[in-house]
Amino acid sequence: MEKFNFEKAVKELLAGKKIGGKDGVLAPLVKELVEAALEAEIESHIADEVLQGKRNRRNGYNRKTVKSSSGEFELATPRDREGSFEPQIIKKHQTTISDEIEEKILSMYALGMSYRDISKHIEEIYQISISTATINTITDKIISKVKEWQARPLERVYPFIFLDAIHYKIKDNGKYVNKAVYTILGINIQGKKEILGLYLSESEGANFWLQVLSDLNNRGVKDILIVSVDGLKGFPEAINSIYPNTEVQLCVIHQIRNSLKYVASKNQKEFMKDLKKVYQAVSKEQAETELDRLEEKWGDKYPIVIKSWRNKWDNLTHYFKYPKPIRKVIYTTNIIESVHRQFRKLTKTKGAFPNENSLLKLLYMGIQNAEKKWTMPIRNWNLTLSQLAIFFEGRLDDALNL
Secondary structure, three states, rough: OOOOOOHHHHHHHHOOOOOOOOOOOHHHHHHHHHHHHHHHHHHHHHHHHHHHHOOOEEEEEEEEEEEEEEEEEEEEEEEEOOOOOOOOOOOOOOOOOHHEEEEEEEHHHHOOHHHHHHHOOOHHHHOOOHHHHHHHHHOHHHHHHHHHOOOOOOOOOEEEEEEEEEEEEEEEOEEEEEEEEEEEEEOOOOOEEEEEEEEEEEEHHHHHHHHHHHHHOOOOOOEEEEEEEEOOOOOHHHHHHOOOOOEEEEOHHHHHHHHHOOOHHHHHHHHHHHHHHHHHOHHHHHHHHHHHHHHHHOOOOHHHHHHHHHHHHHOOOOOOHOOOOHHHHHHHOOHHHHHHHHHHHOOOOOEEOHHHHHHHHHHHHHHHHHHHOOOOOOHHHHHHHHHHHHHOOOOOOOOOOO
8 A cells, every 4th residue: 555655745735736626635645544444444344254154355456546525546445255345434336535534534543533433423424333443443554654654764964853751641561650752853954843753661761762862873863963851861871872972952941840849939939030040141151150149049948959950050051152043942842842732632531541552643643733834944944054054063064965
């Protein structure tokens, strides 16, 4: 089955091609999703036949041209040996797909509806009943797409990479455990956002990050200029072994939030006023002076907060040496928050997940939804890129064809 090329579709959209209608860019996606649904239907049919003691099995495909409002395409319909298989999503002699069916198929795969809602939606529109087991089989087709996406080749150089985590309860060995999903977002040489991967783990550490960074390296990433992270345990040690020239900037916003956890509510407003002078200073030297003043005023009351800033100072303050366009990009990992909002939207009705794949299916959908909006470079990208080329002399030459 030919895979839908999202990158090609985006380029065609940018070139002015229609998203729907005759020969629209969605036609290949509709074909892929319809064929996935048909595969699920025949697998369910053969399984039922076997349970009834019949010796039926698959017997190749019939091909026909199907017309839809998203364009015309050739559809491969599976068949069985006994000829008893009657496909429901696209009938045997049906050669057109209505807008409603397209909407159903696309929403089923891209909007993360619950199985109950999907079944109800299909029955209301098509007057056919599809079990949740069949729907689960259909949605499980996404897993192969997720694995292909996770293993896809990446660009050689990324000027910026950001890491942040979101947590879920997932069943593991009969009990539910908290697992972190680490989202890795890159800004590529064109200045556009791109999710490089999702990685699940119960705990972080140098070994885990070594595996993650080795995966990025094996998929083609040979250099990262700056990576912005939220104080991940073992990350600096791991990245030095794979990308020794990469600069690690700790997220200042996360550091501020963590600091306020240890400050009494009655003092938070005044403390923040003083702390702001530190991280909004015009230079690292001025920031160090303001940190000294912060310690003089608040050190006795909140020594753990001051100690945290002192211990992490080097990795918290890399951004001071750069001009404003670069500073604004790297001092926080909030750029990932739009992705995590999509994740929360899709998973808000799910208290926990029966396995990792059930979670990954939804998160993959969330990424597809988020990336639809990422058609333009981040603000002031040309200026930012030219400044990076100066600060990281020679490391962008190949990517920029200099």
